[in-house]
Amino acid sequence: MAHTFQRARSEEQRAQRRRAILDTAASMLTEMPVSQVSLNELSRRVGLAKSNVLRYFESREAVLLDLLDVAWREWTEYLEGALASDIDARAPLRERGDQVAAVLAASLADRPVLCDLTSSQAAVLERNVSPDVAAEFKRTAIANVGKLAALVRAHVPELSEQDAPRFAAYCVLTAGAIWTHTQPSAAMLAAYEADPSLAAMRIDFAPSLREVLEVGLSGLLARASG
Known part of the structure; x- marks a missing residue:
């Protein structure tokens, strides 16, 4: 299920974003191999624009x-x-x-x-x-x-x-x-x-x-x- 986030304004909120991204990617890996995990699909599932995901992971x-x-x-x-x-x-x-x-x-x-x-x-x-x-x-x-x-x-x-x-x-x-x-x-x-x-x-x-x-x-x- 996709998440909906407001802009992160504190270190705690940024940590939560990173955790949500990692948890979502981990969930995807239970469904598909590494080769099929795309940044577009990860962004969609986590509920963030791809550019925002790239704020937390390069x-x-x-x-x-x-x-x-x-x-x-x-x-x-x-x-x-x-x-x-x-x-x-x-x-x-x-x-x-x-x-x-x-x-x-x-x-x-x-x-x-x-x-x-x-x-x-x-x-x-x-x-x-x-x-x-x-x-x-x-x-x-x-x-x-x-x-x-x-x-x-x-x-x-x-x-x-x-x-x-x-x-x-x-x-x-x-x-x-x-x-x-x-x-x-x-x-x-x-x-x-x-x-x-x-x-x-x-x-x-x-x-x-x-x-x-x-x-x-x-x-x-x-x-x-x-």
């Missing part, structure tokens, strides 16, 4: 980068409890590592909006923003990767302080890449249906991500021990 991409940061922080907050409940601290190292990979993959699979935003980050979302917005996003991204690294290392302390951020970064990059390949177009779906032999090219997100994370974590641990 571009569509700036809105979506803000949402990406929110989604990553919500995910890491969830992980704190999920890892604590699903990881057996008494299990052997390899088993604990596989448990961590399973929690990460399953929880990302449950967050398609986060995965879609992540897959669009470098190629789309970072392309139409100012240096100031880009720098601020990267600062928050570094903090989010650091939080993820700390959560993983709490359950796999054998992972070094240097390798934990590497693994966290692998997780982010791999999730975005695999997500892109698990969202086939209508033409690809029709091709798979017409020729079942092509089905081997289809990728399931959660199992694929879990396998890559298992191998990546095992590799880092093996290199360190070697």
Whole structure:
């Protein structure tokens, strides 16, 4: 439902406008992929002229980068409890590592909006923003990767302080890449249906991500021990 706003005259009102824009964009992402979210439709739904939306966010991409940061922080907050409940601290190292990979993959699979935003980050979302917005996003991204690294290392302390951020970064990059390949177009779906032999090219997100994370974590641990 579109909102109707009077002109914002205070910091509190401006914050409310920004929140309404972000909430509306988040709602749109539950209905459509990132590629279909337009500034025109966002403006219409939020009840502001496009020029007024641009008073609060310099571009569509700036809105979506803000949402990406929110989604990553919500995910890491969830992980704190999920890892604590699903990881057996008494299990052997390899088993604990596989448990961590399973929690990460399953929880990302449950967050398609986060995965879609992540897959669009470098190629789309970072392309139409100012240096100031880009720098601020990267600062928050570094903090989010650091939080993820700390959560993983709490359950796999054998992972070094240097390798934990590497693994966290692998997780982010791999999730975005695999997500892109698990969202086939209508033409690809029709091709798979017409020729079942092509089905081997289809990728399931959660199992694929879990396998890559298992191998990546095992590799880092093996290199360190070697």
